[in-house]
Amino acid sequence: SVDGDRLLMRLKELGNIGRDAGGRLVRLAGSDGDKLGRDLFVCWLSQAGLDVAVDRIGNIFGIWRPAGTEDCQPLMLGSHIDTVINAGIYDGCYGVVAGLEVIQALKAANFRPIRPIAVAAFTNEEGVRFAPDMMGSLVYARGLDVDAALSTVGTDGAILGEELKRIGYAGAEAPGFLKPFAYVELHIEQGPVLEREGIALGAVENLQGISWQRITVEGTANHAGTTPINMRADAGYGAARIIAYLRERARSSATPTVATVGCLELEPNAINVIPSRATLTVDLRDPFEHRLKEESGALGAFLEMLAREEQLLISVEQLAQSSPVAFNREIVQMIEGAAEKRGLTCRRMTSGAGHDAQMIAPIAPTAMIFVPSCGGISHNPAEYTSKADLVAGANVLMDVVRHISSQ
Amino acid sequence: SVDGDRLLMRLKELGNIGRDAGGRLVRLAGSDGDKLGRDLFVCWLSQAGLDVAVDRIGNIFGIWRPAGTEDCQPLMLGSHIDTVINAGIYDGCYGVVAGLEVIQALKAANFRPIRPIAVAAFTNEEGVRFAPDMMGSLVYARGLDVDAALSTVGTDGAILGEELKRIGYAGAEAPGFLKPFAYVELHIEQGPVLEREGIALGAVENLQGISWQRITVEGTANHAGTTPINMRADAGYGAARIIAYLRERARSSATPTVATVGCLELEPNAINVIPSRATLTVDLRDPFEHRLKEESGALGAFLEMLAREEQLLISVEQLAQSSPVAFNREIVQMIEGAAEKRGLTCRRMTSGAGHDAQMIAPIAPTAMIFVPSCGGISHNPAEYTSKADLVAGANVLMDVVRHISSQ
Numbered sequence: 139s140v141d142g143d144r145l146l147m148r149l150k151e152l153g154n155i156g157r158d159a160g161g162r163l164v165r166l167a168g169s170d171g172d173k174l175g176r177d178l179f180v181c182w183l184s185q186a187g188l189d190v191a192v193d194r195i196g197n198i199f200g201i202w203r204p205a206g207t208e209d210c211q212p213l214m215l216g217s218h219i220d221t222v223i224n225a226g227i228y229d230g231c232y233g234v235v236a237g238l239e240v241i242q243a244l245k246a247a248n249f250r251p252i253r254p255i256a257v258a259a260f261t262n263e264e265g266v267r268f269a270p271d272m273m274g275s276l277v278y279a280r281g282l283d284v285d286a287a288l289s290t291v292g293t294d295g296a297i298l299g300e301e302l303k304r305i306g307y308a309g310a311e312a313p314g315f316l317k318p319f320a321y322v323e324l325h326i327e328q329g330p331v332l333e334r335e336g337i338a339l340g341a342v343e344n345l346q347g348i349s350w351q352r353i354t355v356e357g358t359a360n361h362a363g364t365t366p367i368n369m370r371a372d373a374g375y376g377a378a379r380i381i382a383y384l385r386e387r388a389r390s391s392a393t394p395t396v397a398t399v400g401c402l403e404l405e406p407n408a409i410n411v412i413p414s415r416a417t418l419t420v421d422l423r424d425p426f427e428h429r430l431k432e433e434s435g436a437l438g439a440f441l442e443m444l445a446r447e448e449q450l451l452i453s454v455e456q457l458a459q460s461s462p463v464a465f466n467r468e469i470v471q472m473i474e475g476a477a478e479k480r481g482l483t484c485r486r487m488t489s490g491a492g493h494d495a496q497m498i499a500p501i502a503p504t505a506m507i508f509v510p511s512c513g514g515i516s517h518n519p520a521e522y523t524s525k526a527d528l529v530a531g532a533n534v535l536m537d538v539v540r541h542i543s544s545q
Numbered sequence: 546s547v548d549g550d551r552l553l554m555r556l557k558e559l560g561n562i563g564r565d566a567g568g569r570l571v572r573l574a575g576s577d578g579d580k581l582g583r584d585l586f587v588c589w590l591s592q593a594g595l596d597v598a599v600d601r602i603g604n605i606f607g608i609w610r611p612a613g614t615e616d617c618q619p620l621m622l623g624s625h626i627d628t629v630i631n632a633g634i635y636d637g638c639y640g641v642v643a644g645l646e647v648i649q650a651l652k653a654a655n656f657r658p659i660r661p662i663a664v665a666a667f668t669n670e671e672g673v674r675f676a677p678d679m680m681g682s683l684v685y686a687r688g689l690d691v692d693a694a695l696s697t698v699g700t701d702g703a704i705l706g707e708e709l710k711r712i713g714y715a716g717a718e719a720p721g722f723l724k725p726f727a728y729v730e731l732h733i734e735q736g737p738v739l740e741r742e743g744i745a746l747g748a749v750e751n752l753q754g755i756s757w758q759r760i761t762v763e764g765t766a767n768h769a770g771t772t773p774i775n776m777r778a779d780a781g782y783g784a785a786r787i788i789a790y791l792r793e794r795a796r797s798s799a800t801p802t803v804a805t806v807g808c809l810e811l812e813p814n815a816i817n818v819i820p821s822r823a824t825l826t827v828d829l830r831d832p833f834e835h836r837l838k839e840e841s842g843a844l845g846a847f848l849e850m851l852a853r854e855e856q857l858l859i860s861v862e863q864l865a866q867s868s869p870v871a872f873n874r875e876i877v878q879m880i881e882g883a884a885e886k887r888g889l890t891c892r893r894m895t896s897g898a899g900h901d902a903q904m905i906a907p908i909a910p911t912a913m914i915f916v917p918s919c920g921g922i923s924h925n926p927a928e929y930t931s932k933a934d935l936v937a938g939a940n941v942l943m944d945v946v947r948h949i950s951s952q
């Protein structure tokens with residue numbers, strides 16, 4: 139079994155790094171906090187006797203290469219250690235810390251794998267500062283050109299490549315330098331399903347498609363007191379209509395395409411000035427590609443109507459787009475088998491969140507393991523999973539690793 | 546007649562002060578730009594041979610005290626020189642610069658007034674950085690305690706009193722030290738009425754009541770991809786519903802209470818996080834007090850329903866509140882008479898905007914003169930009034946001043 143105390147201790151230690159003056163965990167990709175988090179992870183890798191490698195997009199790998207396995211493709215575990223704004227401590231970090239824990243436990247038990255085992259921390263999975271999300275794994279799988287990714291401009295105007303240089307994580311390896319034999323990612327569910335059904339583990343068989351758009355609404359700034367209602371071109375009202383449209387549409391379906399407006403900014407943002415510009419983001423998700431396309435199209439038609447009716451100029455920029463992904467059946471079955479052997483309840487499920495696993499899936503057999511999230515809360519400091527659930531997940535990951543590296 | 550070239554030149558010179566890196570005019574109250582604008586105005590006052598006085602809230606006065614008038618109450622002209630964000634160059638500055646111009650023209654013509662004539666630049670009329678608006682004139686008329694006003698915290702966390710000290714305009718005079726015999730304010734209309742009707746001048750007989758509120762909507766941050774629509778407490782959606790409610794309500798009436806949401810901010814403002822908090826401002830205006838109260842009450846009831854339906858916590862803070870004001874009939878008639886003598890068309894009208902005149906009205910006979918705003922545009926860099934209209938307004942102001950200071 140894995141060392142549950144060390145697993146928890148490391149999660150907490152990492153979770154204390156990258157906090158702002160108000161105590162919020164804000165370890166955004168490429169930030170000073172990200173550097174400190176990476177430094178700690180690299181220190182753990184070295185202490186565990188693993189080879190450390192960093193590629194050009196800043197992905198970090200700790201590799202266990204037992205004698206005789208050097209020429210084999212590695213089994214890869216991992217996730218990410220960047221966070222959203224005001225995050226919890228489990229999202230991403232759990233998969234990375236548990237991956238390392240599994241390797242250390244197997245080493246300690248004198249397990250002899252027939253192939254190397256690597257643990258990865260992929261760069262910028264959250265996508266909060268730099269879009270698209272899952273960027274490091276996408277580049278790794280050659281789904282996005284590394285130079286294009288490095289030149290991404292962040293929400294704060296920073297350039298990812300320069301930030302990676304600044305924090306010392308613009309590595310030398312070409313992305314994709316290790317071709318995984320298989321990839322297994324352990325993660326908190328970040329949703330309410332497992333808890334609601336009282337099930338210990340999820341064997342994740344597929345993952346929703348995601349579309350991220352930035353919508354810019356342009357109207358005319360004018361005086362709040364003197365401008366008749368029917369003469370207004372109010373960009374803020376345009377934004378409100380978009381938010382309301384998305385919610386009403388989602389509510390009108392039993393299995394809706396999930397839509398979220400997470401960012402919204404007004405200009406000039408003054409109390410007695412009609413907003414001249416609103417910038418908002420739309421996050422659409424659906425397990426079915428055709429429905430994602432349909433909803434994107436319906437939104438486009440709504441925006442056209444809105445622009446016409448309200449004398450607004452509306453433009454849309456696609457920030458990220460990923461298709462639904464089906465994971466590898468054999469690994470999913472292996473997860474179910476391992477859970478059963480340990481007497482843990484398990485169900486197949488769809489991931490609502492995006493994960494690095496979806497980017498690696500095209501280049502290697504891939505699957506994911508979920509553990510319950512208390513209250514279904516994530517991207518929130520109240521994010522929580524019990525120690526027992528965290529340890530159970532790590533043990534099942536270890537069993538799957540043992541299985542794949544004995545084949 | 547006034548010197549139209551000097552009037553225009555000064556408006557342009559002042560309009561070049563307080564611009565940000567992007568060239569936007571942002572001369573917010575108490576800012577570095579405000580200091581530079583004040584310094585220029587004080588320099589003009591001194592050059593014109595006027596006594597300069599600054600009171601504790603930073604209001605600046607230039608006073609012409611011909612021999613023998615020292616014991617009389619002054620006739621006061623003026624407006625403000627602070628601006629909104631990305632402002633035009635006429636709002637406020639026109640009334641201040643024209644007030645000075647009228648004094649200089651009368652001095653040059655050897656006019657002998659029977660009372661002093663003063664021109665005032667009141668602090669923080671716009672209220673964009675520090676609420677309430679019309680703060681300097683409100684304090685001057687003892688409608689707000691000066692120490693309370695000085696401790697106002699701005700949108701950027703700055704404290705007004707400290708900012709005034711920092712820029713050298715925390716004056717020594719007690720607000721109200723000059724009790725005006727009468728007050729006349731010349732201003733651009735900032736709305737479409739005069740232009741639409743092809744009328745040169747407005748004799749402003751009353752002014753709408755204004756209510757400013759800050760609404761805070763609190764929900765729960767959660768993951769955009771994993772949280773079912775019916776389990777969301779989405780503060781951003783709450784804000785959107787408020788904006789839509791206000792617009793629909795205004796549209797359903799032929800003479801609506803005008804409502805504007807100018808500011809809106811989300812937290813954590815991240816693309817894949819359901820907003821946990823939205824902060825927005827509501828500006829309500831109506832010429833009738835009872836309707837303003839009714840609409841405020843209706844909004845309150847809507848917020849209660851919304852909070853219940855959407856599992857949100859909603860709180861409201863009143864930032865500013867001013868009652869509708871009726872101006873002095875005699876001065877309004879004087880304005881009409883002066884316009885007629887100069888062959889200018891003139892109509893009585895209601896001010897949609899708030900003005901310093903409304904705060905001075907309780908302590909002195911007060912009225913306002915409006916000139917047309919091209920396209921009805923204000924609080925926008927495209928704000929424009931032709932030179933001919935600006936000069937016509939200043940000349941009518943001069944005639945009214947001559948009349949009042951001969952009585």
Ligand SMILES: NC(=O)NCCC(=O)O
Binds near residue numbers: 229264271493769
């Ligand atoms: N797992 C996770 O939170 N990923 C971030 C990308 C997303 O799903 O928005």
Ligand SMILES: NC(=O)NCCC(=O)O
Binds near residue numbers: 671679898899
């Ligand atoms: N005249 C003017 O723009 N005043 C600012 C106060 C307001 O009406 O919002």
